Amino acid sequence: MFVMTSDGSALTRFERAVKIGNPNIVLAAAHELPKPMLLRDALRVVLVFAVAAPERFPAAAARFGARLISERRLSVSEAQLAFAALQTLAGPDREPGAEALCVVLERHHETEAAQYLEQWLRRST
Numbered sequence: 001m002f003v004m005t006s007d008g009s010a011l012t013r014f015e016r017a018v019k020i021g022n023p024n025i026v027l028a029a030a031h032e033l034p035k036p037m038l039l040r041d042a043l044r045v046v047l048v049f050a051v052a053a054p055e056r057f058p059a060a061a062a063r064f065g066a067r068l069i070s071e072r073r074l075s076v077s078e079a080q081l082a083f084a085a086l087q088t089l090a091g092p093d094r095e096p097g098a099e100a101l102c103v104v105l106e107r108h109h110e111t112e113a114a115q116y117l118e119q120w121l122r123r124s125t
Contacts, residue, residue, distance in 0.1 A: 010034070018044050023053040039067060040113035043105075047120045050090040061086040072108035095121060 010032040017029035026048045033041060046064045049057040065086050069079045082104050088097025098121045105114040 014041065014044075018048060021048055021052050023048055023056065039064075039071065039110055040116060042067060043113045044116055046086070047089065047117070050094075051124065054090050057090045061089065068104075068108075068110075072110065074104070074108065078104055078107075095125060 010029070014026070014029040014033055017025040020026075026045055030037060030041065030045055042064050046057070046060045049060045062083075065079075065083050068074065068082055074082060081100055085097040085101035085104070088094050089101075098117055102114040102117050105111070105117065
């Protein structure tokens with residue numbers, strides 16, 4: 001269900017929450033988005049967790065990776081690369097993993113997700 005309030009659309013609230021970076025606010029806003037959540041938006045939740053909720057990051061990254069593999073029908077080697085890349089996002093040396101994940105996302109027509117990841121990487125380095 002798409003909810004519209006005086007605060008704007010659900011997507012606008014979600015985007016604002018992602019910019020704030022508070023995991024609880026991001027999750028609350030994500031629950032208002034149309035279901036199923038787009039992969040690009042699921043990645044944005046993962047990226048917030050990578051920085052602001054490292055204890056929640058592994059589970060979120062695993063769920064995202066599983067969705068990416070299933071929905072985009074990744075090969076075994078691409079799936080391994082995606083999971084290895086996701087694992088690096090919460091660490092200090094995230095650039096190589098983020099770049100590899102961008103390649104996988106772009107190859108499977110998730111260009112908006114790749115763009116969000118590139119922007120996030122620029123802001124976090």
